Every structure is written in C-alpha cells, then in structure tokens.
Amino acid sequence: MAQNEAATLVEEGASHGGAAAAHGGESGLNIHPMDQFVIQPLFHDGAVGMFTVTNSTLWMAIAVLSAVLLLVIGTRGCDVVPSRAQSVAELAYGFVHKMVEDVTGRDALKYFPYIMTLFMFIVLANGLALLPMSFAPTAQFAVTVPLALAVFIAVTALGFIKNGAAFLGLFWVGSAPLVLRPVLAVIELISYFVRPVSHSVRLAGNIMAGHAVLKVFAGFAGALGIFAVIPVLAIALFYALELLVAFIQAYIFTILTCVYLKDALHPSH
C-alpha cells in the first residue's frame, strides 16, 4: 500500500517535477519532521522516568565530554606554539572572556566560569546535533528551560545580594515622568519575568525549526526521484545556515546572560 503510493509519487515526480512537491501533502507524502525530537530510552523500551538514560542524555554527555576534551586535554601541553586543539580552546576562551569583559564589565569576571560553561555546552550541543543520525538536546524545552531558569534565578539572587532593596530600582525608571513611573514599573516587571521564557524558547525554537526544515526538505528529496537534486542542494545551503545558527544561538544565549548579569550588578537605569 505505502510502497504503491511511493511508486506513484516517484512517477509523478519524474513527469511533473515540482508539482509533486506542491501536492505532496495531500497525496500521502510521508514527512514527519518532528519525529527526530522524540526522546527514547537507550537501553530498554518503555516509559521514560526521572533517571532514564535517553538519547538526549547521551548527546548532552557527548557535548560535555567534548568540552572537557577540548578545554582540559587540549590545553594540557600549554605550548608557546599552540597545537590545533589548544588554539581552538584559546580562541573560545578569549572570545567568551572578551564578551564578559565588554558587556558586563571587569567586576563581573569572577562569574566568567559559569558563562564559559554555558557557552561551551550550548555551542557543542548545537554543533554535534548537526551530525547525521545525531540528536539535538538543545531543541528540547526540557533542556533549555532549566538552563534559562538557572540563569534567571542566579541573576535575581545575585542582584538582591549585591544591591539589597536597591535592586528594585531596575523596575523604577527614574528618567521617566512621575505619572508614568508606576505604569512603566508594571511593564518592566512583566518584561523581567518573561526573560527566562524568551531566553529558553529562543534557543530551543531556533534549533528545532532548523532541524525540522532540514527534515522537510529531506522528505521532498525522497519523493522527487531524479529531481531530488534541487532539495538536496537546498539542504546543503540550509545546513550551512544551520552551522551559523548553531553558533549564533549559543552566542546570543551567552551574551543575554551577560546582559542580565549586568542588570543585576548595576540595576540603575
């Protein structure tokens, strides 16, 4: 049944080319772009519990291991003329260090290890997810929401510890007219609490959308026969874009962490 449909689709694809893609949805083209995000247990079938080792766990562990491999083992020699691994590690370290220094200020450099950890984990998880047959842990809200919540809670606690009640000055816009200040305070308060939502959804949504797009084009390639060259070329282009997005999303997550940290350390407007 399904084979027959596929065969007719291929015939259609050979004769009509792009038309088959346009009608693909209704004639039973089997594209399931969201199937790649299904969490599965690795070692047994059945329900996923609190401590089940899943494919997401595996790929997060691989990301952490590669970060350790790059930053600890790669810089073990501390050569004056760095090896390839050491120069990449130094590049990453210098990049994040400069970002924290520029955006948050020199006094925030003691929080640099946390920000570096976030950046390395996200950039490696995003990058490794682009390998064929791999899994994208950063496309899971269950992964990105705790990351963003951890930043949110840490930053809020830090703001109150460092500034005391003066931290609430973040919501009281001193430069606005007096009448407007309560209204602005409500808006600022809402936007403050939306931060972890947008922080996590931005990362997961971007990665998920990119991988789904790749999968949709792969579905077209399966149905078009000889004309599969077109979607395959599109996949190659989108893959290059996704490499860029994988880095930029890690960068944005990190730099927003720096911005939030700056707000916590210097809450005055």
Place this chain on the structure above:
Amino acid sequence: MEGDIANMGQYIGAGLAGIGSGASAIGVGHVAGNFLSGALRNPSAAAGQTATLFIGIAFAEALGIFSFLVALLLMFAV
C-alpha cells in the same frame, strides 16, 4: 464531525501563527539594515556595536519564535 471542525481550527490557527514568523523577519531585517546604514556612516564605531546588533536581532526574533511555538502547540499539543 466536531472533532473535524476542531482539527480544522487547529490547522487554521497554526497557519495564522505562521504569519508571526514573517513579521519577525521584517523586524530582524529592520534591525540589521539600520545597523548597516549606521555602520557605513561611521565604520570605526561599528565593531564595538556588533554585540548590540545581535542582542537586538535576538529580541526581534524571539517574538517570531513565540509564534512558531504557538503553531507547534496547536499542531501537536492541543
């Protein structure tokens, strides 16, 4: 029958939510274009503002991603 109508509503809603990603594309283009026009007027100041550029793009893009999320919720979670 009622289930069909509910399904139809889901699909229409998901399609409408897709408009949001187009709107956020306009926003991201606006941010990047204005950065470029400013950067070409004063190229020496541009390098220091790339971080601001990316933060602006991230904020503009977040709302488009929200609409994508709404579409996903309608398709798979409702």
